[in-house]
Amino acid sequence: MHFSFTALKLVALATFALHASAQNESSVATAFTVSSDEITTALKLTAGNHYNCPLPPWEKGSEPGWHYGHSSPPPHIPCLKHGNTCSLLEILDQPGCFHCPPKSTPPEYTKTFSNLTCAAQDDSYLTYGLTDTVEDCQTMCDAVDGCTFINTYHDNNAADKDYSPLLTCALFSKCLTASSADNCGGQGQPDGGIEFITQSYGYCKKKPTST
């Protein structure tokens, strides 16, 4: 019962979004159709839910929560640079809800480690996703409250991201060093392969993001 009520509510929101855009002639061009699945995903992009990514990358069964970049993400991963999700987040405008990064220059970052074969693992984990570039990961950090540190790396042979060649972008609230990079991969995959990490870089931001 509870589930079907939630589904109805989401469909009502989708109708509202379409209605709101159609009201204003000058914004008709930006009208878009959303599915209730897209709304369900958008509502999961909150700080409390680690932005659609409650399990950190070092835990078995974790999946990237989002993609930020121009390339195509694996299916079911919401894109925060193009597509509907950003417009939807603006319309929903829930407390604690994510808003896509504005087109701003990221603040300065200091590299704290380079080219490791292990990724950072720390309780100050905020969220992780996929990006095309290190710069895109820094821009995402800018949009997440409390973000201070990014770890970008190639998570190779990883089924949880559909073997995507995109960079993994993990965000943390504490500035971390190489001593935190102790997730060295090695997770067995459903196809019998072993996942491994390369080109792991850490960058600390001079001033944490405050949104």
Ligand SMILES: *[C@@H]1O[C@H](CO)[C@@H](O)[C@H](O)[C@H]1NC(C)=O
């Ligand atoms: C319609 O949209 C334009 C541009 O977004 C805005 O400037 C205008 O105030 C809106 N008009 C109404 C009636 O909402």
Ligand SMILES: *[C@@H]1O[C@H](CO)[C@@H](O)[C@H](O)[C@H]1NC(C)=O
């Ligand atoms: C990164 O490390 C790998 C070995 O793990 C090495 O082959 C590669 O040349 C290094 N790249 C850079 C840019 O240092």
